Amino acid sequence: MSKDQSREDEGAAGPGRLPSLRLLAGFEAAARLGSVSRAAEALHLSQSAVSHQIQQLEAFVGQPLFQRVGRGIELTFAGQMLQQSVRRALDTLRRGLDRIAVYTDPGLVVLVGPAFVLHGWLQGRLERLRAVHPDIVPLLSTDEEPGQADEIDVDIVIGRQPLAMAGWEDAAWLREDWRFVAAPALAEQLAALSAERHPQQARLICLEKTRMPEAAEAALQALLPRFGIAAVYDAPQLALDAALRGHGIACLPSLALEEALADGRLCELAGYPRQPGAQWWLSRPRDTLRSEAMANLFDWLRAEGGAGR
Structure with missing residues (x-):
């Protein structure tokens, strides 16, 4: 047996056991390659x-x-099933190894929140x-x-x-409101018409009811019989x-709209x-700050939130 061949006995599968x-x-x-020899070349091992x-x-x-x-090989049905699981597992492992490299930076701060808040409110402020x-x-x-912040x-x-x-x-942060918006060209067309004629020009872009606060959902529902629906999103x-x-x-939350309204895209x-809309909150560990950067980002978010009220 060559040096790069396995010397361990994997045994048989059993409860809780995993192969190496x-x-x-x-x-x-x-x-993936459909060939033992090509796999050996890719892994820098011998074919045996x-x-x-x-x-x-x-x-x-x-x-x-x-x-x-x-002269080639192909997967059995069992092999096909195993390949799907192994591919996903290896991809997850590779992504995890790639991500941990950034954790060596002492300035790293992990911030979790809804995509529309991070995109619509925070992204435009990152230069500041x-x-x-x-x-x-x-x-x-x-x-x-x-x-589940305690678990990650x-x-x-x-x-x-x-x-x-x-x-x-926990610290109270921003209180959002929900606003009716449209692209500039459509908004200009609507501004030239009386409110009664708006349904002739546009339909409503809707969120699922569970995604909207009660007041905004009621306002949208009141318009639906006249306007109709362009599409519904989750x-x-x-x-x-x-x-x-x-x-x-x-009709969308102000935290999603801020940058688009500021630069005239809506x-x-x-x-x-x-x-x-909702009262938003900031939360952080009280006594286990990982770094000064974490405390600084928390304070900066609170200050920016106050400035944006």
Whole structure:
């Protein structure tokens, strides 16, 4: 047996047992490339070493994973099923290894919040953050309803309610409102018409009812019989994109709209009253600050929120 061949006995599969990553990597390469020799080249091993890995894995699962076809190989049904799981697992592992490299930066701060808040409110302010805190490296992660911060490595959470968890500090942050908006060309057309004629020019871009506060949903429902629906979305960012494309009138949270309204890509419609929305909160660990950068970002978010009220 050559040096690069396996010397361990994998045994058979059993409750809680997993084959070694080495065996799975050899199997995945052979399955992907359709050849033991090409897999060996890709893994910088001998052909006999990869063949032995596959044999060990087949012994572990108790059934053949490949069958010979001419000079090549193809997966059995069991092999196809295993390939799907192994590919997903290896992809997840590779992504995880890539991500942990950034954790060596002392300025890294993991911030979790809804995508539309991070995109519509925070993204446009990141240059201001860098100007006052060039050492902070925000790692932005989207979660529409963050609530398990104790189970993952999170520094700051943006949510519609306080986490109210032991060891965490909650601070009231921004209160949003919901606004009726349209793309500039459509808004200009509507401004030239009486309100009664608006339904002739546009339909409504809707969010699912569960995504809207009661007041905004009621205001939208009151308009539906006259306007009709252009489309229904389950996320504010999708509805925002539709509004930016001129697909109709949308009622969206101010935190999603701020940058688009500021740079003129959307216009708020006159005569369509704003509706009250959620009180947003910032949360962070009280006594386990990972770094000074975390405290600085928390304070900066609070100050920016106050400035944006």
